[in-house]
Amino acid sequence: MAEHVRATETMGSDAGEHGGRLTLSEILAPALSPTVLELNPGILPRAISRITARPARLLRLRSTQASAAGPLMTLAFAKFDPPPSPTLVPAGVSIRRATGEEIFAQGEAVDTVYQLLAGAVRTYRLLGDGRRHVCDFHVPGDVLGLEPGGEYACSAEGMTDVIMLAIPVATLRRLSAHDPLLGQRLLSIASHGLQRSQNHATMLARLGAVERVAAFLIDFAQRFDADDEFDLPMTRQDIADYLGLTIHTVSRTLSHLQDQGLIDARASRRVRLRRQDELLGLCA
Amino acid sequence: MAEHVRATETMGSDAGEHGGRLTLSEILAPALSPTVLELNPGILPRAISRITARPARLLRLRSTQASAAGPLMTLAFAKFDPPPSPTLVPAGVSIRRATGEEIFAQGEAVDTVYQLLAGAVRTYRLLGDGRRHVCDFHVPGDVLGLEPGGEYACSAEGMTDVIMLAIPVATLRRLSAHDPLLGQRLLSIASHGLQRSQNHATMLARLGAVERVAAFLIDFAQRFDADDEFDLPMTRQDIADYLGLTIHTVSRTLSHLQDQGLIDARASRRVRLRRQDELLGLCA
DNA sequence: CGTCGAATTGAACACGTTCAAATCGTGTGG
DNA sequence: CCACACGATTTGAACGTGTTCAATTCGACG
Numbered sequence: 001m002a003e004h005v006r007a008t009e010t011m012g013s014d015a016g017e018h019g020g021r022l023t024l025s026e027i028l029a030p031a032l033s034p035t036v037l038e039l040n041p042g043i044l045p046r047a048i049s050r051i052t053a054r055p056a057r058l059l060r061l062r063s064t065q066a067s068a069a070g071p072l073m074t075l076a077f078a079k080f081d082p083p084p085s086p087t088l089v090p091a092g093v094s095i096r097r098a099t100g101e102e103i104f105a106q107g108e109a110v111d112t113v114y115q116l117l118a119g120a121v122r123t124y125r126l127l128g129d130g131r132r133h134v135c136d137f138h139v140p141g142d143v144l145g146l147e148p149g150g151e152y153a154c155s156a157e158g159m160t161d162v163i164m165l166a167i168p169v170a171t172l173r174r175l176s177a178h179d180p181l182l183g184q185r186l187l188s189i190a191s192h193g194l195q196r197s198q199n200h201a202t203m204l205a206r207l208g209a210v211e212r213v214a215a216f217l218i219d220f221a222q223r224f225d226a227d228d229e230f231d232l233p234m235t236r237q238d239i240a241d242y243l244g245l246t247i248h249t250v251s252r253t254l255s256h257l258q259d260q261g262l263i264d265a266r267a268s269r270r271v272r273l274r275r276q277d278e279l280l281g282l283c284a
Numbered sequence: 285m286a287e288h289v290r291a292t293e294t295m296g297s298d299a300g301e302h303g304g305r306l307t308l309s310e311i312l313a314p315a316l317s318p319t320v321l322e323l324n325p326g327i328l329p330r331a332i333s334r335i336t337a338r339p340a341r342l343l344r345l346r347s348t349q350a351s352a353a354g355p356l357m358t359l360a361f362a363k364f365d366p367p368p369s370p371t372l373v374p375a376g377v378s379i380r381r382a383t384g385e386e387i388f389a390q391g392e393a394v395d396t397v398y399q400l401l402a403g404a405v406r407t408y409r410l411l412g413d414g415r416r417h418v419c420d421f422h423v424p425g426d427v428l429g430l431e432p433g434g435e436y437a438c439s440a441e442g443m444t445d446v447i448m449l450a451i452p453v454a455t456l457r458r459l460s461a462h463d464p465l466l467g468q469r470l471l472s473i474a475s476h477g478l479q480r481s482q483n484h485a486t487m488l489a490r491l492g493a494v495e496r497v498a499a500f501l502i503d504f505a506q507r508f509d510a511d512d513e514f515d516l517p518m519t520r521q522d523i524a525d526y527l528g529l530t531i532h533t534v535s536r537t538l539s540h541l542q543d544q545g546l547i548d549a550r551a552s553r554r555v556r557l558r559r560q561d562e563l564l565g566l567c568a
Numbered sequence: 569c570g571t572c573g574a575a576t577t578g579a580a581c582a583c584g585t586t587c588a589a590a591t592c593g594t595g596t597g598g
Numbered sequence: 599c600c601a602c603a604c605g606a607t608t609t610g611a612a613c614g615t616g617t618t619c620a621a622t623t624c625g626a627c628g
Contacts, residue, residue, distance in 0.1 A: 135485065146475060176468060177465075180461050184460060187460075245584075247607075248609085268606075530618085533616055535576055552625085570627105574625080578619105580620100582616090593604100593607095594603100
């Protein structure tokens, strides 16, 4: 119970000041193992930068974009909207999952909500005939499994080894029954997710292959706080299923972008964005 | 084909309990209806490659699938998930808007949340070059404008004359700060919206034109709880922009469904669903 | 009856898919 | 250390679904 109180206080810090009651080491300590860190050296800084408040980088992109394009929102612009604040949900145990391991499955009863602390996760759905749709790629800070119905609407798998906070929904419900702030935070998370999903839908409905890939690259770089060069944790098939394309088209399009000099595909998983502004121009 | 056999055997060994070897046709039989195949011949290879690529999962999928309308959610079923309860948000004034009139506009500062009381509303976004994406069609009970950012991410217009409850966000914030129940209700609304948007995205990412139109018709009939015959409040262009198609394709597809005897297009806006079960079979 | 927007329909075209094959990369066994 | 196997990725060529272009029909309203 003391744990809940402390965690609840932490949540109060959402508004912007990070006078966090829980220190990062307190959060990560039970979860971090030498093995995970060794296998995935990048995760700690990413986890930290994700969990702590988000810096000026966003603002930079946002303002340059705003001046470039008119008042009308482009899709790319939408993708740069302020992300859900890196909110810690109180009370839970940290758990680990290996690469490719399932976190929860489409159709299962919802009993746990997760917050990703380190690593990368994909959520996806399978249609009856085997077609797959990747709903989203998740980065540290993201909350997964916040579902309205009784069942998870999608499955979640780690694309890397992952560390997560697992919060029983019963706990969450109980806490939020007495804590309006928690309710507001959950609402914020859900509605940011909604906005993100709508951006995704808009992309799928109206953008061509090049635009989709460009939007994906920029969005990914943005969310993972990468600079212009980074590793993709997902396969081409993942990307294709996220963008509503095939691996072939994704591969071709990346090659195409490379030919244009907009990106530099150092290795199949390693990408460097050479002219981010031009890529941005492709997104809508 | 030898490739497929091998993959099939792999699946058997993977699953363990399914000791027997499953042929592809055995696997696909329960999943692919003849109608789907006939109208959308392209999906078979996709299904096969997906299935061979992910053996273990398919088995799980198949078994749940076998249990008639089982726990595995198809897109069509997803659309039938319990809708957000027709929840009244307290405190607001009812306002009226004429057909086609704007309720709020993309990019405007969010100052009001609306609940639709009567009529039908479309929400949509415009891309920089004029492409339009209809995010959703709204029915009485739906809440609009519950946005996380400072700006509406989409515009809203009545497709009919509408009556709405207009609640200032300030009021909503104030109320929910002291009323956890309201917070939970808003969360429920937002997360149902999220799920709906994800269904939409899945449809746009992976369904063909016939499947999209069929899914739209069923979903619409469901939400407006019409029986099998009803009037569409939206234009073909609206439908096209919602489904990520063109008016031409929508029109052709409707004609096609009519030729198949699945629907009856009495007038351009009036539709009758003749074999709802078969339509359902087309959705995924 | 004439006009205008919405809807339908046909034909040519384009983009992305499908089919097919080659290449790369990694892990494994000799 | 090399040989081999397997999966992931890339690339080419044929194909198909949905788009684009173009023309016609339909329906509402003067």
